[in-house]
Amino acid sequence: MEKILIELQQAIESGETQIAMDKTKEALNHGIRTEKIIQTAINPAFKDLGQKMFVGEIYVTDVLMASRAAHAAMYVMEPILSRSTGTSRGIVAIGTVAGDLHDIGKNLVIMMLQGSGYTVIDLGIDVPTETFIDAIRMHKPHVLALSSLLTTTLPELDNIMDVLVEQGLRSQVKVIIGGAPVTAEYAGRIKADAYADDLFEATEAVGDLVNNRIGKYTI
Numbered sequence: 001m002e003k004i005l006i007e008l009q010q011a012i013e014s015g016e017t018q019i020a021m022d023k024t025k026e027a028l029n030h031g032i033r034t035e036k037i038i039q040t041a042i043n044p045a046f047k048d049l050g051q052k053m054f055v056g057e058i059y060v061t062d063v064l065m066a067s068r069a070a071h072a073a074m075y076v077m078e079p080i081l082s083r084s085t086g087t088s089r090g091i092v093a094i095g096t097v098a099g100d101l102h103d104i105g106k107n108l109v110i111m112m113l114q115g116s117g118y119t120v121i122d123l124g125i126d127v128p129t130e131t132f133i134d135a136i137r138m139h140k141p142h143v144l145a146l147s148s149l150l151t152t153t154l155p156e157l158d159n160i161m162d163v164l165v166e167q168g169l170r171s172q173v174k175v176i177i178g179g180a181p182v183t184a185e186y187a188g189r190i191k192a193d194a195y196a197d198d199l200f201e202a203t204e205a206v207g208d209l210v211n212n213r214i215g216k217y218t219i
């Protein structure tokens with residue numbers, strides 16, 4: 001069983017899309033849960049790629065190939081992760097902030113939220129502040145979820161919080177932030193409502209925000 005996950009991790013890291021899809025199907029057929037596939041194959045693949053990228057052992061193009069393979073594996077899991085539970089538990093508008101093109105983690109968060117019964121409006125990557133504001137006015141989401149993977153785009157989160165206040169929208173929407181460089185301390189500093197480290201925590205936190213509960217991940 002572990003062998004399939006190791007092979008899946010290797011397929012993602014080397015950008016082998018078809019093998020990544022086959023291994024994901026094989027894992028699911030062996031009864032391995034999606035949570036385990038994400039935690040034991042997808043996350044370690046990107047941790048490893050991140051380290052190699054940092055030391056210049058691999059290039060952005062290699063990581064792009066790996067991202068394609070990861071998205072292919074996620075595509076296989078999507079029907080399970082996003083299995084709807086019927087009526088909507090709330091609306092979440094989500095996007096990766098301006099200047100940032102990372103979306104693998106955001107897309108996993110989306111699948112998990114959809115699978116937990118939330119209606120998700122995906123605004124995509126490199127989303128300008130105005131687009132977040134327009135989405136709040138148009139869709140009236142309960143929660144605005146912001147993703148940032150780069151330290152250079154972290155100030156965008158702060159900027160969006162300021163614009164929400166300026167536009168008189170802050171009390172209408174709860175804000176959750178996440179992504180590798182984001183911390184609970186930073187969420188507190190910019191007065192976001194919640195912070196979460198991964199897709200599982202994110203889903204629990206959104207549940208707390210929608211129901212006005214103070215939870216483990218609310219600030």
Ligand code: B12
Pocket residue numbers: 042043046047048049050051053054060061063064067099100101102103104105106108109145146147148149150151152176177178179180181195196197198199200202
């Ligand atoms: C894949 C990747 C890319 C791909 C992205 C492809 C894609 N479609 O996403 C590509 C090749 C495009 C890329 C480009 C770049 N990247 Co890059 N990239 C990565 C890498 C290796 C993995 C990120 C990833 O997908 N992880 C897997 C997912 C599942 O995890 P995750 O994103 O963290 O998401 C989880 C949580 O964070 C959380 N989460 C995420 N979003 C949200 C949102 C909310 C609301 C919540 C609650 C939770 C949440 O839940 C997710 C699921 O569990 C990281 C290294 C790393 N270890 O993070 C570097 C990394 C983020 N990149 C980095 C850099 C420097 C770059 C480039 C500048 C490189 C360059 N020289 O061009 C460009 C920037 C492009 C841009 N403008 O955005 C640096 C950032 C350094 C920093 N501190 O700012 C990192 C850390 C690599 C490194 N060690 O140097 N990259």
